[in-house]
Amino acid sequence: MGILEVKDVGKRFGGLQALGDVNLSVAENSVHAIIGPNGAGKSTLLNCLVGKLIPDTGSVMFDGQSVLGRSPHEINQMGISRVFQTPEIFGDLSVMENMMIPCFASRDGSFRLHALENMMNEKDIVEKAEAMLEDMNMIDKRHMHADSMSRGDKRRMEIGMCLAQEPRLLLLDEPTAGMARADTNNTIDLLKQISDERDITIAIIEHDMHVVFSLAQRITVLAQGTPLVEDTPENIKGHPKVREAYLGETQVA
Ligand SMILES: Nc1ncnc2c1ncn2[C@@H]1O[C@H](COP(=O)(O)OP(=O)(O)O)[C@@H](O)[C@H]1O
Ligand SMILES: [Mg+2]
Numbered sequence: 001m002g003i004l005e006v007k008d009v010g011k012r013f014g015g016l017q018a019l020g021d022v023n024l025s026v027a028e029n030s031v032h033a034i035i036g037p038n039g040a041g042k043s044t045l046l047n048c049l050v051g052k053l054i055p056d057t058g059s060v061m062f063d064g065q066s067v068l069g070r071s072p073h074e075i076n077q078m079g080i081s082r083v084f085q086t087p088e089i090f091g092d093l094s095v096m097e098n099m100m101i102p103c104f105a106s107r108d109g110s111f112r113l114h115a116l117e118n119m120m121n122e123k124d125i126v127e128k129a130e131a132m133l134e135d136m137n138m139i140d141k142r143h144m145h146a147d148s149m150s151r152g153d154k155r156r157m158e159i160g161m162c163l164a165q166e167p168r169l170l171l172l173d174e175p176t177a178g179m180a181r182a183d184t185n186n187t188i189d190l191l192k193q194i195s196d197e198r199d200i201t202i203a204i205i206e207h208d209m210h211v212v213f214s215l216a217q218r219i220t221v222l223a224q225g226t227p228l229v230e231d232t233p234e235n236i237k238g239h240p241k242v243r244e245a246y247l248g249e250t251q252v253a
Helices: 042-049 072-077 095-108 116-120 123-135 151-163 181-197 209-215 240-245
Strands: 004-013 016-026 031-035 057-062 080-083 169-173 201-205 218-223 226-231
Touching (some): 016 031, 042 169, 042 201, 072 080, 095 123, 123 151
Antiparallel strands (some): 218 226
């Protein structure tokens, strides 16, 4: 039994079957990658895991509890944090202010509206946010406007904001998309460090096979809403079904 168990999940958008019969088991403390061509249903699947979408059929269990019908906030409270495909940060706030928000939210388990000036007076929140920025190697950038950072730094900050919530399952949707190679390599190192040092399970949707093969212990290949193969990276490389799924794309050479 994995910490995350997806059983027979289906999702339609009008006439389009975005997810067919998806079964997925993610082992605790592993890194599990979900790959597949554009439009395969990867983001839809992720949205079903975090309460953004409710599947038409099937079940999604996290640590023995169903996530279906719960709000994104409740799912967050269960220990699931996610980084979406488009960075979700407050661009007009500083790096430090962004980092303080999840630190505050995780402290008492409920996100209350709270003026940032008041948060600034709460020593434990400031200390936690600073510690997270240290962990992310971003403490020097604490006063920068979040919007003025590079794509790689924004991603790193977002990952840090997720970790501040102390999740047991971290979901990442194409974390290295649009990044320069150096930033991608830094992100790989950061995610390796996170998975080595923390009690955490990571499910990552990723297009860049260098990232996938550097991090994942298991890989699920999704095509047209259905898992084609699930296997180790060694077995996935050169798998005929994987080549077939990527026909016309060049990611799996
Ligand atoms: N909200 C939506 N409404 C209608 N169609 C959607 C919606 N979200 C995704 N789709 C469609 O579902 C399919 C799967 O999309 P998506 O999960 O985003 O794929 P991927 O992340 O693998 O690229 C695509 O054909 C996409 O156009
Ligand atoms: Mg997507």
